[in-house]
Amino acid sequence: MSRFVVLFLLGAFVLVVNTMPANAAVAHGHKHEKHNSKERLKDGIYSGRDLHHQENGEHNVEFDHEAIIGSVKEAQEFDKLTPEESKKRLLVLIKLMDLNKDGFVERHELKAWILRSFKKLGEEEAADRLEEIDENGDGNISWKEYLKDSFSMEEENEKNELIDFDSYDEEKEMIKSDKELFNAADLNKDGVLDSKEYVLFYSPEEHPEMLPIVLEHTLRERDTNHNGEIDYAEYIGETGKDRSREWLIEEKDRFDHLDENKDGLLVGNEVLNWVVPNSETIAKDEVDHLFVSTDEDHDDRLSYLEILSNYDTFVGSEATDYGDHLQNINHFIDEL
Numbered sequence: 001m002s003r004f005v006v007l008f009l010l011g012a013f014v015l016v017v018n019t020m021p022a023n024a025a026v027a028h029g030h031k032h033e034k035h036n037s038k039e040r041l042k043d044g045i046y047s048g049r050d051l052h053h054q055e056n057g058e059h060n061v062e063f064d065h066e067a068i069i070g071s072v073k074e075a076q077e078f079d080k081l082t083p084e085e086s087k088k089r090l091l092v093l094i095k096l097m098d099l100n101k102d103g104f105v106e107r108h109e110l111k112a113w114i115l116r117s118f119k120k121l122g123e124e125e126a127a128d129r130l131e132e133i134d135e136n137g138d139g140n141i142s143w144k145e146y147l148k149d150s151f152s153m154e155e156e157n158e159k160n161e162l163i164d165f166d167s168y169d170e171e172k173e174m175i176k177s178d179k180e181l182f183n184a185a186d187l188n189k190d191g192v193l194d195s196k197e198y199v200l201f202y203s204p205e206e207h208p209e210m211l212p213i214v215l216e217h218t219l220r221e222r223d224t225n226h227n228g229e230i231d232y233a234e235y236i237g238e239t240g241k242d243r244s245r246e247w248l249i250e251e252k253d254r255f256d257h258l259d260e261n262k263d264g265l266l267v268g269n270e271v272l273n274w275v276v277p278n279s280e281t282i283a284k285d286e287v288d289h290l291f292v293s294t295d296e297d298h299d300d301r302l303s304y305l306e307i308l309s310n311y312d313t314f315v316g317s318e319a320t321d322y323g324d325h326l327q328n329i330n331h332f333i334d335e336l
Contacts, residue, residue, distance in 0.1 A: 087311050094304050104301040107287050114283040118206075126202040130195060140192040141201075143182055151175060177217050184213045205276045215268070218275050230266040235274075290314070 081089070097105045097113045133141050133149045147153045151171065185193055185201035193201055204210035222234050233240075235255050240248065258266055258274050266274060294310040295302055307314055 083311070087308050090308060090311050090314060091304070094307050098304075104303055105307065106301050107291065110290065110302070111280075111283045111287050114286050115279060118279055118283070122203050122206055123199055126199040127195060129202060130193075130198045140194050141198055142192045143179065146178070146182065147175070150178070177220075180217070181210070181213055184210060206279070211272055211276065214276065215272055218271055228267070230271055230274075231264065235266065 078086070093113075094105060095101075097109050099109050099112070100106075130139075130141055133145050135145050135148070144155070147155070151174075181201055181204055182193065185197045185204070187197055187200075200207050200210050204214050219228060219230070222230055222237065224234055232252065232255050236243075236248070236251055240251070243251075255266070256262075258270055260270055290313065291300070291302065293313050294306050296306055296309075297303075
């Protein structure tokens with residue numbers, strides 16, 4: 001979430017901690033030296049919502065709580081509620097999750113809610129960044145505004161050479177990649193990104209229409225022999241040179257799992273399956289976590305009472321995207 005420093009790929013930037021596996025998920029973003037929310041990482045991959053889902057082998061309740069609320073500020077506000085008020089507001093959300101209104105939240109209903117939460121959270125994060133970048137306050141982001149905010153540059157010269165950078169080649173590649181993403185997200189080709197288009201730019205891995213450019217950038221970064229495929233040596237990259245034999249064996253197993261046709265190479269969708277998080281899988285894992293924690297009678301569905309009895313678990317999960325409902329909460333309560 002916004003207070004976590006999240007890193008990404010596409011250039012010879014900052015190395016990953018040595019313990020991170022070759023396919024470890026790291027979120028993509030566009031703010032570089034000046035912004036802490038999302039940055040680049042040489043051997044990282046897109047992570048979306050999964051980066052802090054687990055920490056030290058345990059479920060990260062703090063991350064879940066922010067994902068529930070949909071914003072850090074509202075998460076902090078929610079933390080101040082009494083248990084009674086928390087349950088009262090949670091009941092509103094339970095009724096919204098219960099799509100067939102049968103008094104239970106089924107697995108598929110909870111999964112749909114979590115996926116919706118992911119979407120709303122991404123939109124809010126993008127909206128916060130847009131507001132930071134939008135210097136003239138017109139609700140759109142021009143390339144010039146983005147360049148100035150993220151790279152402290154006013155313009156690129158006519159030869160597309162960058163000005164005033166210590167790491168010329170690295171910054172040049174970063175700007176090239178971002179410009180390509182910017183142009184791809186500019187659906188109406190008017191030269192600026194509105195709020196909906198900026199979401200595509202901010203989190204391209206979460207939008208199918210942006211995946212071709214994600215694939216192109218991944219191959220540019222990792223396909224060192226430029227044959228359009230990723231072999232195992234390219235997969236482990238520079239970080240694999242000094243790793244243990246056990247680490248290499250573990251990564252080979254992951255590589256083989258990604259290699260669906262077993263030809264020893266990752267191509268096309270196999271590459272995307274590596275670098276792009278599967279929101280469906282992440283949501284399913286969260287559903288499993290919540291059911292294990294709260295399905296007390298083991299009937300594979302959650303009653304309202306089971307959820308309310310374990311309200312603190314749900315407050316600390318990605319299931320309840322609270323933020324977009326808080327402003328209308330009294331209206332919903334009046335209808336109950």
